[in-house]
Amino acid sequence: MSDLIFNVEDHIAKITLNRPDRLNAFSEEMIHLWIEALETVRDSDHIRAVLIRGNGKSFCAGGDIKEMIAGNGFYKSEDDLTSTGLARKNSLWKKVQRIPLLLEEIDQPVIAQMHGAAFGAGLDMALMCDIRIASEEIRLSESYVNVGLVPGDGAAYFLPRLVGKDRALDMLWTGKVIEAEEAKQMGLVTFVVPQDEIETFTDGYLQKIVNGPQQAIRLTKRAVYQSETMSLRSSLDMISSSMGLVTELEDYQQGVQAVMEKRKATFK
Incomplete structure (x- = not known):
């Protein structure tokens, strides 16, 4: 199966992260397919709303650490100069950082449906969306600091705009885990609903958008x-x-x- 599933039905584009065995951590294939899907959405007059979600137990665990160590994924450059900082910088720009730039060009509403864990870049991808619908069991963390990384995927831009600079720095400096109710109070998520109701709630919300002007x-x-x-x-x-x-x-x-x-x- 593909690492990302993209389909359009009844004017709704659905982007499903599909590496459940890795908690939907990013792979190179996933990033490329994600970029292609967003380009399709951007250029479509037929698509009225976008849903981003994850298969399995979690929304997205962020970057795949095993692939980073191996020099693969979004750290792998075209000329394979993974030993240089410039190559890694350019790889981020050409790959995973294209996602927030494309989302900025999309006028259709983009909804993130979140469950399980959303860590690191996985959380950042949700922060880039317009609306975040989370299950009561959601766990959120800007976990870059745990592996000695800076937030390379947009957290430094999106997070303080949602929760303020002080709370953003607290999350980024400590890697603390935020649960559903605190996330709602902070403005990290828009809605919190029971896990067994999240599909129905999300479908209802999308229908309001699809049937609007x-x-x-x-x-x-x-x-x-x-x-x-x-x-x-x-x-x-x-x-x-x-x-x-x-x-x-x-x-x-x-x-x-x-x-x-x-x-x-x-x-x-």
Whole structure:
């Protein structure tokens, strides 16, 4: 079986990490397939939402330490110069770091469904998503420090934006394990649900997105993220442009008509 399964059904792209025997730790094949899947999502008008999840007992244990030691996986360079720091840096840039860069280009909502453990780069991949739905048994850790590594996959960028600099540094310096309720209070996850209800809850959430006004949803996501680096005037200027565009669309006409008729809108 492939280390990553990608399929699209009913406008939902599902990316399933598929190394359950290794708690879905990254392999080189997984990274390449993940990049290809995200490129497909980015370029698709048919896909309305993305779900990222893991097979087996856990969401993702991060990088595969055995492959790192062997010089394989996302530390393996094209010319096999694994003995040099520059080769390892370039390998990260060309491989695993392409994932957050591609996610930044995707306007469709991206949902992480998390269970078991999400450690190191596995946690970072969830932090890159828009919404994180976690089971009550979830365990989270920025575990890089345990093997003497820096957070090479985006934690230094994403984590402080979610929990603040002090809490981010605490997690990164200590490698502490965070459980579900604390993770929810910190803002690491969006929802916490019982493990036996997570599939139903996630499916229901995805259906709300899939059945919503697609251009309004995508432009709203773009506005939220881009406004983080904009002045107030620039943000308002951008959103007024989006407002001008969406009010020309059929979704807007349908929505207004539904409100007038006191019924739920149906979007195409």
